[in-house]
Amino acid sequence: MTTISPTRVSMYDFLYQDIQPMVSLLADAAQLSLPQTHLAISHSLQAIVSALLAYQQHYQGQAISKKLFTRSAVKELRKYNSMNFVTTNAILYHRHDVADALFGNSARVITASEYIAQQIKTTAPQAQILLTSLCVIALRELAILADYSQLDYEEIDNWFVLQPQFLSAERFAHTDSVIPIMLSIDAKATNTESINADKNTNSKTDINNNISESTMLPEVVTTNPAEASVHATVMDLTPPPFDRYWYELNKFTPKSTLPIQDMQQATSNYLKAIGRSPENMQSGSHNDMLVFSQMPAIYLPHQRWLLQLAKISDIYLSRNRLRITSEPINPPTRPLVNLRSIGNKNDNPSKPASETTIKHDTTYPIWKNPIILIIIVVLGTLSALATLKYQTKKSNGVLPATEAVIEQDLAQERARREAAAANDTDKQEKPTTN
Incomplete structure (x- = not known):
């Protein structure tokens, strides 16, 4: 069984991780420093995601697909498969038109730019260049993801309905609670090293035991440098907490309802197909089943289109397509997902001959x-x-x-x-x- 992170279907997480390779290019376009650009990207993505949610709440998924994902600017940007100065010029050419269509009017874009400029201590025109440029890039990336996943209008609506839980305070409260503990562990470890330099081995062992008992987080404390670097990378790619000011600016009303599980797919056969049934835990033919791993404050239904979206998002991010390089001669191939990994109906174990039903040829009158x-x-x-x-x-x-x-x-x-x-x-x- 293969587990995948629920954040692979989060627009905020996907865009934040996807845009990281082109931070220096955006900083050059907006004439900002790299620290300012990092902060401006996080605020701009929050504004863009909240504007998308408000747009879907007013016009539904069909308008998202027809008026945003298939705009001429997005189609032109999809011709490029890497980021460079040519791609940046195309982005800067279409940024005002796309931003006005997304936010509804230019006045709201100016208000958002002024708020971002206050947060990063810069001028509003510089923040506006970065915000409007990210509007084009975000729509292009989400359009590609929806196209590769073959989402219809109803599935796009369901995808947008799941997004507010990735922006909730409960989700970031859990993330924030881990970072201070990690910092405190490092501080305690540094102090104990300085103290143990003047003490014997017995006292060093006692102090280390006290530290491990006080933290009570064995999954965070690791002695493997490779695991520590991987964990640090994952923490760095986690976006900052969401500012609910953007809900007020874009007139979005989040609903506290949890996503409803499709009862037709909650049957025993479907649970067995996706690997959730205890009867199938020891079966070797379903070891490659794709399911969502557990995450606090996140509730996702195990539906085929959602699992396919998550897997394609994972493949797309692994290709690092927004890195700064020249345009490739041959464009990358579309990511393909094995249907077995998302619970294909043909994956069910074959029944014995005694249980199979005999199908007779049906005769039709002349x-x-x-x-x-x-x-x-x-x-x-x-x-x-x-x-x-x-x-x-x-x-x-x-x-x-x-x-x-x-x-x-x-x-x-x-x-x-x-x-x-x-x-x-x-x-x-x-x-x-x-």
């Missing part, structure tokens, strides 16, 4: 055969057209020559019969005369 019906319709149509044509010509006097020929044939036939009758009469009278 009048239900589509081929015979087509033949009858064609013949009837042709006959009706021929009759109509004949009646039309007859009523218009187009057939006098045909009637004259018939009358001439009848006269000739009568003449022949009369000649033949005359010959028979002559033959009968000759013997009588003799």
Whole structure:
């Protein structure tokens, strides 16, 4: 069984991690320092995601797909497969049009830019360049993700409905509680190293035991440098907490309802297919099943389209397509997801012959055969057209020559019969005369 992080379907997390390779390019475009750019990106993405949620709440997923994801600017940006100065020029050309369409009007864009400028201590025009540029990039990336996942309008609506829980304070409260503990552990470890330099081995062992007992977080404390670096990388890619000011600015009303599980997919067969059934835990044929791992304050239904979206998001992020490089000669291939990994119906274990149902060939009456019906319709149509044509010509006097020929044939036939009758009469009278 393969688990995947629930944040792979979070627009905020996806965009934050996806845009990291081009931070220096955005800093150059907005003439900001790298620390200012990092802060401005997080605030801008919060503004963009909240604007998207407000747009979907007012116009639904069909408008998202037709008016945002398929805009001419987004289609032009999708022609590029890497980020460079050529791509940046295209982004800067379309940024005002896309930002106004997303936020509703230019006044709201200016208000958001002024708020971001206050947070990063810069001017509003510089913040506006970064915000509007990210609008184009974010719509392009989400459009690609929805296209690769083949989401329809209803699935786009469901995808947007799941987003507020990734922005909730409960989710970031859990994340924030881990960081101070990690910092305190490092501080305690540094202090104990300085203290133990002047003490013997026994006292060093006692202090280390006290530290490990006081922290009570064995999953955070690790002695493997590789694991520590991986954990640090994951923590760095976690976006900062969401500012609810953007809900007020974009007029978005979050709903506290939890996503509803589809009862049709909550049956035992579906749970067995996705690896949630205890009966299937030891089965070797389902070790590659794809399921969502557990995450505090996040509730996701195990639906096929959502699992496929998460897997494609993971593949897309692993390719690091927004890195700064020249345009490749051959564009990257579309990511493909094995249907077995998202619970295909054909993955169920085959039943024995005694349990399989025998399927008989169904016979249909002749009048239900589509081929015979087509033949009858064609013949009837042709006959009706021929009759109509004949009646039309007859009523218009187009057939006098045909009637004259018939009358001439009848006269000739009568003449022949009369000649033949005359010959028979002559033959009968000759013997009588003799």
